[in-house]
Amino acid sequence: MGDTATSVNENPPVPAPAPNQPPEGEAILDEALIDPIIRQALEEFEGGLARSTSLRVRPHWDFAAFRERLWDVVWGSLAIVVLSPFFLLAAILTRWRSPGPIIFRQKRLGKHGVPFDILKFRSMRVDAERFLRENPDLYRRYVQNNFKLDLWEDPRISPCGRFLRRSKLDELPQLWNVLRGDMSLVGPRPIVPPEIVNYGIYSRRLLSVKPGVTGYWQVTMGGEMGYPRRVVLDMYYIEHKTRRLDVWILIKTGPAICYHFWKNRKKRNANKPA
Numbered sequence: 001m002g003d004t005a006t007s008v009n010e011n012p013p014v015p016a017p018a019p020n021q022p023p024e025g026e027a028i029l030d031e032a033l034i035d036p037i038i039r040q041a042l043e044e045f046e047g048g049l050a051r052s053t054s055l056r057v058r059p060h061w062d063f064a065a066f067r068e069r070l071w072d073v074v075w076g077s078l079a080i081v082v083l084s085p086f087f088l089l090a091a092i093l094t095r096w097r098s099p100g101p102i103i104f105r106q107k108r109l110g111k112h113g114v115p116f117d118i119l120k121f122r123s124m125r126v127d128a129e130r131f132l133r134e135n136p137d138l139y140r141r142y143v144q145n146n147f148k149l150d151l152w153e154d155p156r157i158s159p160c161g162r163f164l165r166r167s168k169l170d171e172l173p174q175l176w177n178v179l180r181g182d183m184s185l186v187g188p189r190p191i192v193p194p195e196i197v198n199y200g201i202y203s204r205r206l207l208s209v210k211p212g213v214t215g216y217w218q219v220t221m222g223g224e225m226g227y228p229r230r231v232v233l234d235m236y237y238i239e240h241k242t243r244r245l246d247v248w249i250l251i252k253t254g255p256a257i258c259y260h261f262w263k264n265r266k267k268r269n270a271n272k273p274a
Helices: 038-045 064-080 085-093 128-133 136-144 161-167 174-180 191-206 218-219 231-237 245-273
Strands: 103-109 113-123 185-186 212-214
Touching: 064 085, 064 174, 064 185, 085 113, 085 161, 103 191, 113 174, 113 218, 128 136, 161 245, 174 212, 185 245, 191 231, 212 245, 218 245
Parallel strands: 185 212
Antiparallel strands: 103 113
């Protein structure tokens, strides 16, 4: 990755929709265009057999990759030390009135399509994944809403889960994913395997880089803009990726989290019964 300066455009141009393009939230990929490596990941994930060893690609060493890895390890380690009090707070809130494991793991697609376990502080009931699958209407809304549910309508959220989600404290363990090499500090948001169909012909480009704890989509659109707009923002970041842009995204992450927290508080007050 180069260090040359590049202009940062908070509102990149959005291409005109192609003819017969499906509405937001629906697949934009013809079945025949799915890369073989992605097809295998989808089949293994859906069958409950996701095994990273079967998909692992041997990376070639180069100085740029080493420099990127060093940047992630140094600043990721520093972030863990500085944010350690928030780790403790989040762990206490996770267990308060919600018995079960503190850490939640979910399969996501990493670089080259290799599945990995993303780490989060658990903000839902222990059987959240099974509960979602066993409720067809809830699962349908989950898929239609870009593989997530509205924070105030999700019945799986634990007593303190909404605060953990709104404050983004639930995502702190992803810094361990950074140290393990699964993720970078900055990059496209890691997706669940079925979500790859939304990237269409850009799926291979998305998986050419590591996913990030924070990214261009999160700080410009609050992580709430659906497909295909999200594809445009992810591709914009990958094509313009520089150290300057990464630093700009990291600086913008704090204000974006505060704005997200305030916005969800307004939504909570709007949903309260009169």
